Amino acid sequence: xxxxxxxxxxxxxxxxxxxxxxxxxxxxxxxxxxxxxxxxxxxxxxxxxxxxxxxxxxxxxxxxxxxxxxxxxxxxxxxxxxxxxxxxxxxxxxxxxxxxxxxxxxxxxxxxxxxxxxxxxxxxxxxxxxxxxxxxxxxxxxxxxxxxxxxxxxxxxxxxxxxxxxxxxxxxxxxxxxxxxxxxxxxxxxxxxxxxxxxxxxxxxxxxxxxxxxxxxxxxxxxxxxxxxxxxxxxxxxxxxxxxxxxxxxxxxxxxxxxxxxxxxxxxxxxxxxxxxxxxxxxxxxx
Numbered sequence: 345x346x347x348x349x350x351x352x353x354x355x356x357x358x359x360x361x362x363x364x365x366x367x368x369x370x371x372x373x374x375x376x377x378x379x380x381x382x383x384x385x386x387x388x389x390x391x392x393x394x395x396x397x398x399x400x401x402x403x404x405x406x407x408x409x410x411x412x413x414x415x416x417x418x419x420x421x422x423x424x425x426x427x428x429x430x431x432x433x434x435x436x437x438x439x440x441x442x443x444x445x446x447x448x449x450x451x452x453x454x455x456x457x458x459x460x461x462x463x464x465x466x467x468x469x470x471x472x473x474x475x476x477x478x479x480x481x482x483x484x485x486x487x488x489x490x491x492x493x494x495x496x497x498x499x500x501x502x503x504x505x506x507x508x509x510x511x512x513x514x515x516x517x518x519x520x521x522x523x524x525x526x527x528x529x530x531x532x533x534x535x536x537x538x539x540x541x542x543x544x545x546x547x548x549x550x551x552x553x554x555x556x557x558x559x560x561x562x563x564x565x566x567x568x569x570x571x572x573x574x575x576x577x578x579x580x581x582x583x584x585x586x587x588x589x590x591x592x593x594x595x596x597x598x599x600x601x602x603x604x605x606x607x608x609x610x611x612x613x614x615x616x617x618x619x620x621x622x623x624x625x626x627x628x629x630x631x
Contacts, residue, residue, distance in 0.1 A: 355428040359411060359439065360404035366613055367407065370528070371493050372399045373619030374521045378500030380626035381513055381574070385581075391503045394453045399496065401453070405446035406472050406492070412439045413476035421539040457503045464502055468495040479540075483551035486533070490525030494518040513574055520570035527563035528615035530556060531600070534608035557604060560611070561597045568593055571622055578629060585625015589618045 361367055375395050379387045411418065411429045418430035428434040447469055454465045471492035478485035494517070501514035508514055526548060533540070533549035534556060540547055552559040568590045575586035596618075600611045 352433070355433040356442070359408055359428045359434060361407045366616060367403050368399060369616040370619065371403045371496060372396070373616060373623050374494055374517065375399055375496035375500050376623050377517050377626065378497035378514055379504060380623065381517065382501040382504035385626050385629040387504055390456060391500070394456050394503070395496065395500050397453050398450050401446050401450040402468070402472055405443050405450070406475065408439050408443045408446070409473060410476040412436055412443065417543050417545065420543050421536065423536065423539070458506065460506065461499055461503045464495070464499045468492070468499060471495055479545040479547060483546040484548055485546065486526045486529040486548045487522055489529055490522035493525060494521030497521060513577065516570055516574050520567050520574070523563050523570065524567045524615070524619070527560050527567060528612050530563070531560050531608040532612040534605045557600060561601060564593050564597055575625065578626070581629040582625040585622050585628070589621035592621060593618045
């Protein structure tokens with residue numbers, strides 16, 4: 345039976361990684377950091393709707409463009425060879441069309457905000473579109489991912505306050521997210537290191553080599569330092585959220601140090617709880 349080039353809806357759900365929500369969480373928490381920090385825990389419902397919807401659309405679009413970019417590499421990697429584009433369930437052209445449609449819908453959401461946020465959205469779209477190609481040119485695609493994910497923080501702050509130059513907070517959160525992505529995504533990349541070397545793509549896991557576990561933990565420490573500087577500017581609720589996040593970060597770093605690289609994927613999966621705990625501090629700061 346000949347497969348449809350458009351693909352079945354189940355294939356699209358797999359392509360967008362709906363069955364693997366960790367990516368949504370890792371994009372959602374930093375975006376909510378910006379939204380809640382800017383509004384002291386009381387964002388407008390319009391902005392909540394716009395940015396949560398934007399997170400869902402942009403993470404889905406990011407997965408689609410990633411698999412489009414890797415369509416010739418994925419068949420050679422055991423973990424990815426059954427992805428919908430690589431396996432031929434969805435045609436590359438259909439996937440690219442789906443990517444642009446999701447960008448259009450996300451842009452419609454952004455139109456509900458301000459001119460500044462619309463302008464920032466073009467930067468965010470460029471970061472998302474070019475990220476999948478970075479692994480061909482740099483050992484630090486994880487840093488680009490952090491910028492793509494962290495840009496939602498800056499946009500959310502702008503939506504609530506009307507500017508991004510009036511405070512260092514959104515930029516501290518942005519930089520913290522870059523280091524956070526370097527930490528958890530290096531842990532994720534540990535499992536792909538042998539396949540990545542085989543097909544000729546780059547990652548921080550390859551660049552750090554035998555010192556990868558130490559680097560992941562050091563990067564996580566920098567994240568908590570930067571988030572601590574932010575928490576210091578707010579009240580007890582945010583500081584408590586940071587303290588709980590720091591304890592949990594220490595906990596998973598300790599396990600990673602003990603168990604080594606085989607625990608890298610578990611570290612990646614559990615890292616989003618750090619972002620959630622910090623986020624909850626801002627949420628409860630309004631009470």
